[in-house]
Amino acid sequence: MHRVIENASTIDRLSSRPDGWRRTQWANGAFETAYRPMTSIVEGRILSPNHLIMATLSGGAERHEISADGGHRYDGPDLPSTVSFLPAGCERRLRLHNVGWRWAAIALDPAKISGIAGASIEGLGPLSGSEDSFVWNMLAEFERVDALEGGLDAIYCDTMSLALIVYLARRYGGARVKDTSIKLPAWRLRRVTEFIDAHLSATIRIADLADLAQLSEGHFHRAFRAATGQTPLAFVHARRVAMAKQLLASSKLSVAQMALRVGFISPAHFARVFRSMTGQSPSQYRRSFHL
Numbered sequence: 001m002h003r004v005i006e007n008a009s010t011i012d013r014l015s016s017r018p019d020g021w022r023r024t025q026w027a028n029g030a031f032e033t034a035y036r037p038m039t040s041i042v043e044g045r046i047l048s049p050n051h052l053i054m055a056t057l058s059g060g061a062e063r064h065e066i067s068a069d070g071g072h073r074y075d076g077p078d079l080p081s082t083v084s085f086l087p088a089g090c091e092r093r094l095r096l097h098n099v100g101w102r103w104a105a106i107a108l109d110p111a112k113i114s115g116i117a118g119a120s121i122e123g124l125g126p127l128s129g130s131e132d133s134f135v136w137n138m139l140a141e142f143e144r145v146d147a148l149e150g151g152l153d154a155i156y157c158d159t160m161s162l163a164l165i166v167y168l169a170r171r172y173g174g175a176r177v178k179d180t181s182i183k184l185p186a187w188r189l190r191r192v193t194e195f196i197d198a199h200l201s202a203t204i205r206i207a208d209l210a211d212l213a214q215l216s217e218g219h220f221h222r223a224f225r226a227a228t229g230q231t232p233l234a235f236v237h238a239r240r241v242a243m244a245k246q247l248l249a250s251s252k253l254s255v256a257q258m259a260l261r262v263g264f265i266s267p268a269h270f271a272r273v274f275r276s277m278t279g280q281s282p283s284q285y286r287r288s289f290h291l
Contacts, residue, residue: 018103024146026157027207029108033057033143038100045093050107051121052086053164055139059101066128068092074128083135085127085168092126104139106164112207113165121168134167149269158206159233162221183227184220188213192224193235200240200263206232240264241277248286255282 018034029050036042036059046052061078069090078096086092088110110122138160146152184192192209209232210220224232240262247258259270274282 022146024152024157026152026154027205028112028158029106029161031104031106031142031146031152031157033102033104033146035059035102036100038098039096040098042096042099043094045091046086047089047091048086048107049088050109051088051113052084052105052107053135053139053168054084054086054103054105055136056080056082057102057104057136057140057143059099061096061099061101063097064099064129065095065097066092068126068128070125072126072128076129078129079131081131081133081136083127083130083132083139085124085172087122087124087126090126102143104143106139106142106161108161108165113161121165121173124168124173127172132171134171135164138164149266151265153265153269154203154205155233155236158217159221159231162206162218166218184213184223189224189227196236196239200236200243201261202263204236204263236263237273238277241274244270244274244282245278245285248282249289258282 018036021032021034023030023032056078058080060080060082064074064076064078066072066074068086069092078099078101108121113121142152142160145156191212195209195212196204206217206221209224210217213220213223215223221232224230224235228235230238244258244262247253247261251258253261255271256267259267262270264270264273271281274280274285278285
């Protein structure tokens with residue numbers, strides 16, 4: 001997972017730059033967030049090679065004037081829970097009046113998500129000023145986890161992005177997702193689980209697992225769950241926690257060292273997942289072995 005702070009953004013052609021910019025990238029996309037103190041006028045344009053899903057997390061603007069390629073227009077307030085969608089290659093020109101907010105955005109690479117999960121957002125047009133609690137809560141959760149844990153896990157981002165794509169296709173594109181769920185054949189499942197066990201200390205991406213199984217990411221996600229009863233993310237977490245339990249019982253590694261050894265992005269992330277699966281913190285579990 002590549003973390004960039006105060007660096008180039010997909011949203012960078014504005015008359016004044018916001019503060020506290022954070023950006024995290026993974027194979028299929030990126031997440032970014034920033035805040036802006038009260039500013040009387042902000043104007044500029046947004047143009048990205050990626051699909052952009054944006055949300056106002058808090059604060060807002062008294063007036064948001066938008067015009068986009070294809071004739072899309074919006075002129076109204078920007079309120080908390082407001083979300084927007086801007087297709088790849090579509091330019092948005094904007095002017096904000098009396099704006100002070102925290103916003104977040106997810107950028108998705110069109111070439112890497114095409115047809116994922118049997119759904120497509122390629123035909124969606126620009127969307128502005130919409131209140132959508134599902135999209136808003138997803139971006140708010142990305143921001144919360146990123147701030148709390150100092151980054152985002154690649155497999156978490158892949159999984160959440162998959163849900164977002166399917167939702168957008170159904171909600172705004174009228175798409176019906178194909179039901180092609182089948183169980184993974186035993187040999188494919190074995191190949192995937194052996195890869196996971198061999199790479200627990202490294203970044204594991206759904207795209208890599210899907211390639212091993214010779215399936216699209218969406219098909220792989222459903223087939224893996226049908227075969228194991230778990231999502232790929234839950235399965236990887238369970239394997240990492242099992243490895244951590246062995247180390248807690250037999251090694252003197254600190255919790256911070258152990259978090260990295262078993263592939264978590266931070267001690268906080270490790271502790272949260274470990275507690276959710278065992279009911280104990282790593283330190284509490286270790287004390288049961290008098291270490």
